Amino acid sequence: MHTKNKLLLNNLRRKFIVKSINNLNQNFVEISLESSSDFTAPKPGQYLMVMCRNSEEIPLSVFKCENKKLSLLIKKVGYSTSEFFKLKIGDYVLVRGPYGNFFETLNHENILMVAGGSGLAPLYFLACERKKGNLEQDILLGFRNLNETVKLGNFNNTSCFNKVVYYTDDGSYGKKGFPTDDLLTYLKRGSYSLVVAAGPEKMLQKIFQTCLKEGIDALFSLERYIKCSLGLCGSCILEGRNKSYRVCVDGPVFSITQLKDVVDFGKFKYDETGRKINI
Numbered sequence: 001m002h003t004k005n006k007l008l009l010n011n012l013r014r015k016f017i018v019k020s021i022n023n024l025n026q027n028f029v030e031i032s033l034e035s036s037s038d039f040t041a042p043k044p045g046q047y048l049m050v051m052c053r054n055s056e057e058i059p060l061s062v063f064k065c066e067n068k069k070l071s072l073l074i075k076k077v078g079y080s081t082s083e084f085f086k087l088k089i090g091d092y093v094l095v096r097g098p099y100g101n102f103f104e105t106l107n108h109e110n111i112l113m114v115a116g117g118s119g120l121a122p123l124y125f126l127a128c129e130r131k132k133g134n135l136e137q138d139i140l141l142g143f144r145n146l147n148e149t150v151k152l153g154n155f156n157n158t159s160c161f162n163k164v165v166y167y168t169d170d171g172s173y174g175k176k177g178f179p180t181d182d183l184l185t186y187l188k189r190g191s192y193s194l195v196v197a198a199g200p201e202k203m204l205q206k207i208f209q210t211c212l213k214e215g216i217d218a219l220f221s222l223e224r225y226i227k228c229s230l231g232l233c234g235s236c237i238l239e240g241r242n243k244s245y246r247v248c249v250d251g252p253v254f255s256i257t258q259l260k261d262v263v264d265f266g267k268f269k270y271d272e273t274g275r276k277i278n279i
């Protein structure tokens with residue numbers, strides 16, 4: 001298809017039907033969607049703009065993608081995400097995208113992934129795609145507590161990770177603490193050439209500092225307030241000393257080199273009204 005037509009198609013809202021709902025716990029749901037029309041196949045790390053019923057349109061990473069089926073992993077945090085928990089099989093949602101860049105990891109045979117909460121979504125998709133090419137990965141996976149823990153045993157393709165280590169803040173499942181607590185040990189012990197991380201920005205900042213100190217390459221998936229997803233409104237700006245970025249089109253995936261220059265990484269972001277707030 002001509003690139004211009006492809007871009008236009010990407011920006012149209014398309015109807016996807018809810019095919020299955022996997023209630024993982026009180027705070028996480030996996031929703032599988034199917035479209036009768038063609039859509040651009042997303043790459044791991046890319047996101048969609050999705051709305052349902054009365055929700056606003058929100059950015060959500062692709063969790064799984066096979067043929068005409070897409071899956072989302074959604075954490076209930078506020079109004080719009082709660083609306084997704086009310087969906088029933090046969091309902092529809094409106095989707096545009098995929099948007100943004102993606103994780104480029106094919107040159108790395110063995111990588112360490114670090115995920116916090118809904119940060120699991122893009123990393124799981126990446127791991128499944130890499131496994132198809134016999135590339136390997138371990139994952140350090142953190143959640144607040146047992147009630148929020150998404151166990152990989154809930155999904156068909158658990159074998160996409162060699163090693164999975166769970167952490168909870170309160171020790172109610174897996175190891176007590178944060179995935180960052182053991183990061184250095186794993187980096188020294190393993191033969192990883194790249195760290196790939198997604199989750200809360202404070203966690204990403206710690207990983208960034210450790211990787212910088214150890215001289216290991218890293219990619220980070222960042223979240224900022226995404227309204228247009230087209231690079232137009234400026235709500236997702238990441239301010240750098242030499243260059244600023246729009247997370248919606250220049251990201252959401254950023255390299256360690258790019259983030260070295262970013263002054264508000266781990267410190268500030270903009271809310272829905274454009275006010276600068278502490279992270």
Ligand SMILES: Cc1cc2nc3c(=O)[nH]c(=O)nc-3n(C[C@H](O)[C@H](O)[C@H](O)COP(=O)(O)OP(=O)(O)OC[C@H]3O[C@@H](n4cnc5c(N)ncnc54)[C@H](O)[C@@H]3O)c2cc1C
Pocket residue numbers: 047057058059060061062073074075076077078079080081082118121122222223224225226227252271
């Ligand atoms: C690129 C990207 C990929 C994401 N992927 C996932 C995913 O796979 N699964 C998942 O559960 N969550 C994901 N999120 C986060 C998700 O978009 C927010 O949790 C959701 O928008 C919150 O909406 P709400 O109305 O429920 O919460 P609100 O009460 O409105 O807000 C709760 C929090 O979510 C943030 N938020 C609200 N609206 C937006 C928005 N439009 N853009 C970014 N952040 C927002 C707010 O800053 C606030 O910190 C992703 C965010 C981004 C930017």
Ligand code: FES
Pocket residue numbers: 225226227228229230231232233234235236237246247248249
């Ligand atoms: S969301 Fe509008 S510029 Fe990024």
